[in-house]
Amino acid sequence: MFFVGPMRQHLDGHKSLSEHVQVKTVDTPSTVYIPLFTGGKDAIPCVNVGDHVYVGTKLGQKEVPFIVPVFSSVSGTVKAIEKHPHVGLKPVDHVVIENDGKYEEKAPLAPLSMDASDEALLERMKEAGIIGCGGAGFPAYVKYSAKGITDLIINAVECEPYLTADYNMLETTMDDFVAGVSLMYRLSHAQVAHVCIKESHPEMIEKLTKAFANVNGVEVHPVPDVYPMGWERVLIREVKHVEYNKLPAEVGCIVSNATTAIAFANAVLRGMPITQKMITVSGDAIDTPCNVIARVGTPFKDVIDTAGHIIGDEVMMCAGGPMMGRTQVSDQVCVVPETNGITLLKPRHDVEVACLRCGRCSDHCPSGLQPVRINTARKANDIDTLMKLEPMRCIECGLCTYVCPSKIAVTEGIRAAKRIVMLRGKK
Amino acid sequence: MKYVFNASPNYRDNVSTSRIMRDLTIGLLVVFIFGLVNQYMTYGMDNLIHSLILMIAALVTTLVTEGVWALVCKKPIGATLSHSYGWVTAIIFVLMLQSTATVYSVIVCSFLAILFGKLLFGGFGHNIFNPAAVARALVFASFASATAADVVSKATPVSTFANAGWVASSADSFNQFLTSFGGLFNFALGLYPGAIGETSFIVIALVGAVLAWRKVIDWRISLTYIVTLFVIATGLGIINGQPLTYGLYHVLTGGAIFGAVFMLTDPVTSPTSAAGRIFFAMGAAVLTLVIRVGASLPEGVLYSILLMNMVTPLIEKLFDGNQIDMKSKLVKYNAILAVCALVVMVVMSFMVTPAENVSYPTVVNLGASATNGDAIHVSAAGFSGEASPNAFDVVLDDETQTVVSVTFTTFNDTPGIGDQCNTPEFLDQFAGLGYDQIDDVEVISGATFTSNSVIDAVKQAIEGGNQ
Ligand code: SF4
Ligand code: SF4
Secondary structure, three states: OOOOOOOOOOOOOOOOEEEEOOEEEOOOOEEEEEEEOOOEEEOEEEEOOOOOOOOOEEEEEEEOOOOEEEEEEOOEEEEEEEOOOOOOOOOOEEEEEOOOOOEEEOOOOOOOOOOOOHHHHHHHHHOOOEEEOOOOOOHHHHHHHHOOOOEEEEOOOOOOOOOHHHHHHEEEEEEEEHHHHHHHHHHHHEEEEEEEOOOHHHHHHHHHHHHHOOOOOEEEEEEEEEEEOOOOHHHHHHOOOOOOOHHHHOOEEEEEEEEHHHHHHHHHHHHOOOOOEEEEEEOOOEEEOEEEEOOOEHHHHHHHHHHHOEEOEEEEEEEEOOOOOOOEEOOOOOOOOOOOEEEEEOOOOOOOOOOOOOHHHHHHHHOOOHHHHHHHHHOOHHHHHHHHHHHHOOOOHHEEEEEEEEOOOOHHHHHHHHHHHHHHHHH | EEOOOOOOOOOOOOOHHHHHHHHHHHHHHHHHHHHHHHHHHOOHHHHHHHHHHHHHHHHHHHHHHHHHHHHHHOOHHHHHHHHHOOHHHHHHHOOOOOOOOOHHHHHHHHHHHHHHHHHHOOOOOOOOOOHHHHHHHHHHHOOOOOOOOOOOOOOOHHHHHHHOOOOOOOOOHHHHHHHHOOHHHHHHOOOOOOOOOOOOOOHHHHHHHHHHOOOOOOOOHHHHHHHHHHHHHHHHHHOOOOOOOHHHHHHHHHOHHHHHOOOHHOHHOOOOOOOHHHHHHHHHHHHHHHHHHHOOOOOHHHHHHHHHHHHHHHHHHHHOOOOOOOOHHHHHHHHHHHHHHHHHHHHHHHHHHHHHOOOOOOOOOOOOOOOOOHHHHEEEOOOOEEEEEEEEEEEEOOOOOEEEEEEEEEEOOOOOOOOOOOHHHHHHOOOOOOOHHHHHOOOOOOOOOHHHHHHHHHHHHHHHHHO
C-alpha cells in the first residue's frame, strides 16, 4: 500500500520442526501448582488447605471486571496456597495440590445437548471459564452477549513462529472443533462463520472443508502466512476489509480462537473445563522439538524434559511463541490454561546501532502506530506528541522489534511509553 | 542451565543496517564503474584517473575525519567507523561531482560536510541534511570555478540547457539540442559529458530496482519523485510548445534519477511514515522543477533535496498519529500537494520565457569559421565507418596548398566522444599545415577515429586540389 505500510510481515515459522512429530504426554509430577490468577487479576480461592479435590473441581474465581473461574487438573489434596513463580513474571498465589495419581474426574458442570438454549450456552461459557483471544483475559461470554453480529471469525491461524499446538489440536480433536464452531455460530447469530487458516496448510484446508461440508453458513477462509494474522484486528481487516475503533463488535464481528471452540465443545458436551493443554516445545535450542500434552499446573521443567534436551548452557525460554511469549527466568513456572507453547532459543548477540529512521517499524505496525516516532518523542520527553501517537494502542506484538535493522528493542521502548502515558492518566 | 532474560520479542529479522549499507555500497560502486567508463569514453583516460583520485580523496578524508572524531570523543574507532557508514556519504558525493573538480576542493568539502553536516548533529541517524548533498552544495558555493588543470572539461547538456533557461525557444531548437548530445537514448544510456555517476538513467534505475527489491531503499520515494517530475515537466513543456520528449529530458538528466535512487531515499534525512515519504518526494519534484526552470540553475535536484531535508521534521509532525485512523487525512494532504504541484506547473509555464538565439554546441555552428564559397567538400569515414562518414569543408590557400580552415558539415560519430575533435582547439591546429605536415597532428586519445577522419579529409582535399 502506498500511504500506509503493509502492517504485517511474513515470518519464517520453523513449523516443520514440530508439526508432524509424534505427540508425547507429560507424566504429571506429584505436586502441581495452579495459579489463582487469570486475565491479569488475582482470583479468590474457594478451597482450603487439606481439602480433597478432583479433576475439574473449582479452586477459585476471579471476579473483577469479569467472572472467570479456576479449576483443578488433578485429583488429590490441597497442600498449601502460596506464592510461586508465574508466567506473568511476577510470583502470584498458587493452589499447591498433592497429586494422588488417580486423576478421578468430577465434572463441575452437567453436560448439555447440542441444541441447548442460547442462555444455557452463554451461562456455560461463563461457568467453564472460557477465555477468548485478544489478551487481557476478556472472557468469551462477554463477546457473545453482543447484539447485531454478522460475522463469526474462527482463528486457526497460529501465526506465532515455531508453534504448532493449535494445528495438532485440530488434527486430534476435529469432531470437538466442528461441534464447538457450530455451537458458537448458533450462539453468535452471525450470518457467516469464517474458519481462518493459513493458506500454507493446503492439507488442513482440505480436511476442514470436508469436516464443515454439512454445516451451513460455515466457510473455510484461507489467509496469507503473515504475522500477526491471528490478531483480531488483522483478521477482520483481511476477511472483512474494515477497521474498528476498540471492539470487533462495532463492525459486527466476533473473533474466537480455534482452541476456544474446542474447549467450549468440551464444556458443553462433557461439562469439563480445560485441565490439559497441547503445548509445542520447539526452538533452536532443543534437540527434539515436538508437541506434548501436559496438565495445567505442571512445571515447565517437566514439560521440557519430556520433550527433549536443551542445547547449550544458556537459553532463552519463552512462554508461548518467540514474538509475544514472555521470556521466563525460572523453569518452575507452571502450565496455565493459556499456555500453547514453550519456545527455547539460543541467546542472540545482536549489536544495536543508531536508528536509521528507515521507517520499517511504522510500515509494519499492525495497529497503524509509528514506533520510531513514539520512541523519539519519549526520549525527547515530548509528552504532547507522545499522546498524539497513541502508544496505548500497541498490542506488543513485537513486529517493530522484529523488523528493525538497527536491532533496537523498539517494542520495549513502546512499553516504556505506555507506562508514561498510564502514569499521566492517573494524575 | 542459565535462563537468559530478554524483553520479548525474541525473534529478529536477518536484515541488519550493516547489510543494508553493504548492499547500498555495492550499488553505488556499480554506478561508479559505469561512470569511469563514461569518463574514459567521453573525455579520456586523464579524467578516468582523476575521478579515481577524487574518490580516494573523499573516502580517506571522510574516514580520517570520523576516526579523529571518535578519538576525540573517546569512542572505539573501529566500531564507530563501521557503524557510522561514512563511506557511503563519500561515494555519493564523488558520484555527484564533475571529474574536473580539484582534489583540494573535494578534501575540504568532505571534511566540512562530515563535521558540520553529520558529526556535530550527533552522528549517523541524527543529521538533518544529507551530508553528501551538503558537500556537493559546498563545492558549488565555494569552488564553482576551480577545475583541475590536467583534465578535459566540456559543456554538459544540463549546464548548456540551464544557460538557455531550461526551455527551448521551439520544438526544433530543442530537438537540435538533444541531437547534439546523441539524442534521448544516449541520455538514458549515459554516455555524455556530466557528473561522474549521474549520467546513466538506465544503470542507476537498474541498480535502484535491485536495491528496492532488497528493501535497501524505499521505492515509493523514487517512483513518486520521478513520476511527479515527469508529469509536471511534460505539462510545462506542452504549455510552452516543447515536444513531448521534454518531460523525459527532465527525468533523464541533471541527476534526477540519481537523486531519486540514492539521495531522497536516504532514510536518515527523509520522513519515516509512508505518507510522509510520498509527500516528501512530491515536494522535492516540484522544487526541482521550480529551481531548474524558475531560477535557470542546473542543480535543481540537489537544492530541492536539501530544502526538503529541512522540512522533514515538519512533514513528520504533519503525519504523526495513528495511521489507520488518519488514513483519509494522509491521502488528503498528499492530494492537496498534488494539486499544488499542478498549479505551480501552470504558473511556472507562464513565467518562463525561453532564451532566444541560444547556440547549442551543435554540428552546425561549431568549429572554425570558413567561407563556404571556396571550400572543398570532402567526406571521410570516422567511427561509424564508410556507411555514414563525417563531412567537412576544407579551405586551402591556393598558392601554398596549405590549410586555411577545416569545418565539420556533418558529424556522424559518437556525441560526447567524437566531438572532442569538433572544437577550435583541435581544428585550428591544421591551419598553415601542408600535406606532409598533416600526419604530425596529434590525434585526440579517446577520439582516434574521428581525429583520423579529419586528417583523411584534409589530405583528400589537398590531393584533390593538386589534381
Ligand atoms: S509492538 Fe506495538 S508498536 Fe510494535 S508493531 Fe506491534 S503493535 Fe505496533
Ligand atoms: S525499524 Fe528500527 S531503525 Fe528503522 S525506523 Fe524503526 S526503530 Fe529506527
